[in-house]
Amino acid sequence: MATVNKDYSVEEKLVSVLRLQKMDSRLDEIQVLKGELPMEVKDLEDEIEGLNTRLSHVEDEIRGIQDFISNKKNQIKESEALIKKYEKQQDNVKNNREFEAITKELEMQSLEIKLAEKHIRDANDEVKDKSRSLESAKRTIAEKEANLKHKKGELEKIIGETEKEEKAFRKQSDEARAKVEPRLLAAYEKIRKNYRNGLAVATVVRDSCGGCFNAIPPQRQAEIRQRKKIIICEHCGRVLVDNDLEATVTI
Ligand SMILES: [Zn+2]
Structure with a gap:
């Protein structure tokens, strides 16, 4: 930062801070134009990212359930093979006890099949549910992406x-800032932050x-016009300048 000449008159100090205020106000206007965009x-980009993460989780879950279903289908095939094997064995049994043992095995395998079939039905229902929420998430993402594209276009414009x-x-604001006395600049920055309209210098x-529309007594107005010292509004703390000075600082 440039060193500030300590011999600047009050008027020069006021001019420099006024010029800075005008530059900053123009920059503020541009920000207002961009608004909330x-x-x-x-926000939209974050939301879409979150939705895509959720989407891929659901896709993983669906894949997991489908693996589960194909495992169950394999189990059924194995049970059916066993049933065929046992039925053949049943034709060649030597005694009742052997026959009953095989019958038990057969019952068990058909129970296994029934259980696996139920699991498959439940899993299929779950896949259907998840697919539905997947589709609705995809639609939401598409809507948000269209909205994002629109807003991005506006902002880019x-x-x-x-x-x-x-x-x-x-650039001009930076140049003006470098010319403002450090103490005055610190006060300026502080006041600017305190007010939504960013006005730290008022006429x-x-x-x-x-700035705050509180009355200024005639004596104080005269002091402002004299530009012998920096006058601060006792209500809002803004630096006060007279209208003639305001008119001389053009950007
Ligand atoms: Zn005020």
């Missing part, structure tokens, strides 16, 4: 229109502070 774009201006004002408007 940068935030909305960021504004950026395109204001980029050159913003760059120029940014006298109809005998009142142009």
